[in-house]
Amino acid sequence: MADDLSKVTSYVYIRSEPGLWTVGFYRPDGKWEPESDWDSTDKAAARAAFLMGGESPNSYDRLKRVEKVGLRLADYIDTLGAVAGVPDLRTWKLVLAKARELQAEIGKE
Numbered sequence: 437m438a439d440d441l442s443k444v445t446s447y448v449y450i451r452s453e454p455g456l457w458t459v460g461f462y463r464p465d466g467k468w469e470p471e472s473d474w475d476s477t478d479k480a481a482a483r484a485a486f487l488m489g490g491e492s493p494n495s496y497d498r499l500k501r502v503e504k505v506g507l508r509l510a511d512y513i514d515t516l517g518a519v520a521g522v523p524d525l526r527t528w529k530l531v532l533a534k535a536r537e538l539q540a541e542i543g544k545e
Contacts (some may be wrong), residue, residue: 447471447487449480505538531543 445461452458452473457480460470472489474480482490512534 447484449474449477449484459487509535509538527539 446457447461449457449459450468452470455475457474457477458470459472459474459480460468460469472483474483509531513531
């Protein structure tokens, strides 16, 4: 007899052991059905959200990389500003070049 999983209402994640979070759902009869395991709550939450119709977990990973690159670019701009004083056209050209370099890194990570 085929299992009737049409009544799945939501995916959740639980800490299944130290350092491991499992995404899954509870069947109507209360039985836990694991779907995947993750090494962080952020990744588990992203997967559960995806299974509920949200964005792909890969989108979450990409967003985190973009945030990291953005912070690095902000640090670079601060450094240039401290060295050059008021930003001039040459400074902004350096910032743009650095932004393009960091943008290329996003695809490599």
